[in-house]
Amino acid sequence: MDKALPLDNDGHLLHLADWSEQAAQQLAASENIELSEAHWEIIYLLQEFHQRYALSPPMRPLVKYIAQNLGKEKGRSIYLMQLFPPSPARVASKIAGLPRPENCL
Amino acid sequence: MFRHAPYGNALAREGLEAALACGAMGAKTSVLYINEGVWQLLAPQDSSAIDCKNQAAMASALPLYDIDEIWVDADSLKQRNLSGSDINAGHIIDSSRVQALLASSKNILSF
Amino acid sequence: MILHTVNKSVFDNNALGDCLRVVTSTDVILLIENGVYGALNKPQSEPGYVERIQALSADGTGFYVLQADCQARGLQDRALLPAFKITDDAGFVDLASAASAIQSWY
Numbered sequence: 001m002d003k004a005l006p007l008d009n010d011g012h013l014l015h016l017a018d019w020s021e022q023a024a025q026q027l028a029a030s031e032n033i034e035l036s037e038a039h040w041e042i043i044y045l046l047q048e049f050h051q052r053y054a055l056s057p058p059m060r061p062l063v064k065y066i067a068q069n070l071g072k073e074k075g076r077s078i079y080l081m082q083l084f085p086p087s088p089a090r091v092a093s094k095i096a097g098l099p100r101p102e103n104c105l
Numbered sequence: 106m107f108r109h110a111p112y113g114n115a116l117a118r119e120g121l122e123a124a125l126a127c128g129a130m131g132a133k134t135s136v137l138y139i140n141e142g143v144w145q146l147l148a149p150q151d152s153s154a155i156d157c158k159n160q161a162a163m164a165s166a167l168p169l170y171d172i173d174e175i176w177v178d179a180d181s182l183k184q185r186n187l188s189g190s191d192i193n194a195g196h197i198i199d200s201s202r203v204q205a206l207l208a209s210s211k212n213i214l215s216f
Numbered sequence: 217m218i219l220h221t222v223n224k225s226v227f228d229n230n231a232l233g234d235c236l237r238v239v240t241s242t243d244v245i246l247l248i249e250n251g252v253y254g255a256l257n258k259p260q261s262e263p264g265y266v267e268r269i270q271a272l273s274a275d276g277t278g279f280y281v282l283q284a285d286c287q288a289r290g291l292q293d294r295a296l297l298p299a300f301k302i303t304d305d306a307g308f309v310d311l312a313s314a315a316s317a318i319q320s321w322y
Contacts, residue, residue, distance in 0.1 A: 053166035054158045058129045061169040102126065106319070108234070140234045180237065203238050207218055213319045 010100045012093070016050075019097030027095045031084075039083055039095070045069055046096040058101040059089045106215045107142035111160045112152060117145050120216025121163055128170030135174035136167065137206060138195060142216075143181045148193035161193060178203055219315035220245045223322050226254035226265070231321040236268050244278035244311055246303070248285055255281045257295040266297060273299035282308060 005023055006014040011030060013019055024043060028035050035043075049057055049065055057065065059077060067075020080088035089101050111117040127134040138146055150161040167175060177195040182188060189197055198206075207213065220239055224231040232247070232254045239245060247254050257266075273279055279299040286292050286302065296302075303311070312318060 052162065053169075054162045055125070055166055057166075057169070060129050060131070060171065061166065064169050064171075102122070108321075139238075140230070200238055204240050207238065207317070207319065208240065208242075210317050213218075213317045215320050215322070 012100050013097045016097050023097065024095050031091050031094065033084065041070065042066065042083060042092055043096045046092055046098060050098050056093045056098040056101040057089060062089050106137045106139060106213055107145055108140045108215060110141045110144040112155060112157055116216045117160060118158065121160060123214055123216065124167065124172060125170050128167065128172045134172050135176065135206065136172060137176045137178065137203065139178035139181050139203065143177060143185060143187060143192070146177065146192035146194060164194060176206060217315050218243045219311050219318045221318065221320050222247050222251040222254065223249040225250040235321045236272065239272060239277055241275040241277050244280065246280045246282065246308065246311060248282045252281045252285045252289060252291060255296040255300040257297050269297055269299050
């Protein structure tokens with residue numbers, strides 16, 4: 001890492017204000033993920049969710065929100081599983097700089 | 106069952122989180138705003154200056170958590186000089202429907 | 217049957233009044249902790265309170281107070297509203313297990 005970002009015990013950013021695309025790359029690397037356009041689309045949508053609802057969504061609401069905004073093809077857990085294994089809600093929220101979703105295994 | 110006003114204590118927030126958790130786990134969940142709980146539905150809310158999460162914003166996510174039955178007690182609104190145009194979500198029901206809702210519930214969590 | 221428990225004094229909180237508005241004739245109300253003051257047979261601040269309890273009781277709603285909480289507060293020898301029966305912890309358990317759901321008013 002170029003610069004140490006303050007993280008919580010689960011490796012999530014302590015402060016969303018520290019988030020940048022570069023920070024996202026670092027967080028993704030810690031999950032062995034290389035970010036593509038398909039990842040960024042989800043990351044920005046997650047941040048929009050958090051902005052709008054003040055929540056970090058677990059799997060079901062995340063899938064529903066993505067289906068509403070990006071269509072049913074992408075609003076499926078298998079699609080998210082391919083992008084953000086092994087636990088899409090947790091991993092994607094981490095890369096998006098959000099707290100770990102509650103009620104998330 | 107949400108019976109307390111938001112922000113003064115943690116009850117409203119905890120109730121909402123419990124409902125969201127039930128929804129996220131796939132448990133069939135209805136929410137009822139009654140008594141002081143109807144204050145939770147006033148909009149717009151801006152809680153930034155008191156350093157709390159915006160509960161109206163959180164509550165607006167309920168349908169995404171598969172909670173589509175959002176009920177509001179008519180008498181509680183009336184007692185507080187509120188009407189349907191003051192609240193940002195939910196279907197207003199009278200006390201006989203509140204009674205039926207409680208009677209048909211397997212578990213009731215009250216906050 | 218829904219078992220409604222109320223644990224706040226009727227003199228400083230509307231929990232019992234709120235409960236009375238939605239309780240049905242098949243339900244049971246149990247006053248516990250400071251809620252037991254609601255069983256006292258004296259004029260209440262809430263208009264129509266005593267009449268409402270009497271009417272509900274006549275329709276079949278059950279009214280109970282928890283003995284230990286009455287005793288602790290020195291209410292054991294005081295006159296209670298006639299609708300109220302006194303019960304103990306074992307009675308509380310029986311009511312709870314007979315109920316389809318429990319609603320706690322606090």
